[in-house]
Amino acid sequence: xxxxxxxxxxxxxxxxxxxxxxxHCTGCGELAAPRVRACPTCxxxxxxxxxxxxAGTLVSWTVLRDRAGGVTAxxxxxxxxxGPWLRxxxxxxxxxxxxxxAVAVAFEHQDDGEPVPVFVPRxxxxxxxxxxx
Amino acid sequence: MTAAPAIVGLGITEVGKVYDRTARxxxxxxxxxxCADAGIxxxxxxGLLVLPGxxxxxxxxxxxxxxVRDLKLLNEIRGDGTSACTAITFACLAIxxxxxxxxxxxxxxxxxxxDRRAGAAYTPQEPPAGFDGLIADAGLAxxxxxxxxxxxxxxxxxxTTSEQLGAIAxxxxxxxxxxxxxxxxxxxxxxxxxxxxxxxxPLRLLDCCLVSNGGIAVIVASASxxxxxxxxxxxxxxxxxxxxxxxxGRGSGxxxxxxxxxxxxAALRMAGATIEDVGVAELYDCFTFAVLLTLEDYGFxxxxxxxxxxxxxxxxxxxxxxxxxxxxxQLSGYYLWGMTPVAEAVIQARGAGGDRQADDHELVMVSGNxxxxxxxxxxxxxx
Numbered sequence: 001x002x003x004x005x006x007x008x009x010x011x012x013x014x015x016x017x018x019x020x021x022x023x024h025c026t027g028c029g030e031l032a033a034p035r036v037r038a039c040p041t042c043x044x045x046x047x048x049x050x051x052x053x054x055a056g057t058l059v060s061w062t063v064l065r066d067r068a069g070g071v072t073a074x075x076x077x078x079x080x081x082x083g084p085w086l087r088x089x090x091x092x093x094x095x096x097x098x099x100x101x102a103v104a105v106a107f108e109h110q111d112d113g114e115p116v117p118v119f120v121p122r123x124x125x126x127x128x129x130x131x132x133x
Numbered sequence: 134m135t136a137a138p139a140i141v142g143l144g145i146t147e148v149g150k151v152y153d154r155t156a157r158x159x160x161x162x163x164x165x166x167x168c169a170d171a172g173i174x175x176x177x178x179x180g181l182l183v184l185p186g187x188x189x190x191x192x193x194x195x196x197x198x199x200x201v202r203d204l205k206l207l208n209e210i211r212g213d214g215t216s217a218c219t220a221i222t223f224a225c226l227a228i229x230x231x232x233x234x235x236x237x238x239x240x241x242x243x244x245x246x247x248d249r250r251a252g253a254a255y256t257p258q259e260p261p262a263g264f265d266g267l268i269a270d271a272g273l274a275x276x277x278x279x280x281x282x283x284x285x286x287x288x289x290x291x292x293t294t295s296e297q298l299g300a301i302a303x304x305x306x307x308x309x310x311x312x313x314x315x316x317x318x319x320x321x322x323x324x325x326x327x328x329x330x331x332x333x334x335p336l337r338l339l340d341c342c343l344v345s346n347g348g349i350a351v352i353v354a355s356a357s358x359x360x361x362x363x364x365x366x367x368x369x370x371x372x373x374x375x376x377x378x379x380x381x382g383r384g385s386g387x388x389x390x391x392x393x394x395x396x397x398x399a400a401l402r403m404a405g406a407t408i409e410d411v412g413v414a415e416l417y418d419c420f421t422f423a424v425l426l427t428l429e430d431y432g433f434x435x436x437x438x439x440x441x442x443x444x445x446x447x448x449x450x451x452x453x454x455x456x457x458x459x460x461x462x463q464l465s466g467y468y469l470w471g472m473t474p475v476a477e478a479v480i481q482a483r484g485a486g487g488d489r490q491a492d493d494h495e496l497v498m499v500s501g502n503x504x505x506x507x508x509x510x511x512x513x514x515x516x
Contacts, residue, residue: 035381060285079382084381085385089272
């Protein structure tokens, strides 16, 4: 379960609308990852939020395993089509993962927490992770 | 004869699964051992730099524990894995400016407890909220997962393989067999590495460093005072840091290049040396991949060629002119953060390595790496 805090509230408000947002620098216009506190391009701190397509490609990934060898998590770095990176959960067969794989966001709705952006291989994205996008 | 300040004392406590001692106790023990090694009394110290690890009991109170008074320099240095090289750097600068004349730098930690597994010490506890919560939900909060992401990116870009990482682990285990302090000294084959369980694919158990209790201190003094002391001086000929802080976005160098790429050449320039002059490299090795990337970034091989550079036993003892992680490093020796490579560098530079002494030890390069390849510090040491 993922809970919001003050800084992430706008991100999760958008996620509840099934919209993925990133930071937009009002100084230089560049987009940046949602978690930044200053623009990595120009160091400005006047950042607002901008929606992105939710399409991206896989940069790197890891499969976490417990002591018995069972998969406990599949996570990776996704480069959004607009440029920023997200470190996110991947809903995919680990064997199919490769650098450059086309992926798209789907929001996984949890009972008590915030909707979690999960990335799925793009050919599967139309189906959604849990039947909704 | 160089005028550069020198490391004149080295103190290493019992290390490894040594229970029921606090980090602060290890730290005081290490400083006293280092002073004895240098042939000075603790009262001759006028500077103390304290390097805490995970344990929260090690702080400026160490000065009182040691019974040293009227210090001219007393600070904590916190720089993750860079803190050892960094503290020695600041000690040199303080000595060069006349601020202090005899400075102890000490790291100690006691994360191992009888009642929990070693890995638990470095596992994040309750998941945080917000963006960090998303990272934790994805399984990516731990150091092993983040280094796995870096490693996988290098593999995808350059074709680096798990077997090549295994060659690093195997070579360091072979070196560890010559180090009486090493925690892991049983022989290791590449098959052992490949059969060790996946922790965070592509990283296997034998790609990961140990967890250790213990403390290490070094004493830094001016070149002129160093000549009169008990040990052959190990001069700090060059030092540098680099903190690239790769942006999280297109074009990022994460996993492809670290701060070593700038820190290494800068430290060598200060020493008036080139990479070809270096006979021993003691490289921070929280994971095998950190060794491979640092070898590339320092320029021992070309970018992307770290895999071929280490494979086929090229890092085994006696295999080549360059000796790497001669005490077994953090993978097979012991994990006392940046002091693991520093201590072995001092031993090698003195020619005191015994069974594991490298032939060409005139110039020794030491790395410290912090964060997830975010921070880097380098020392170039010479007799």
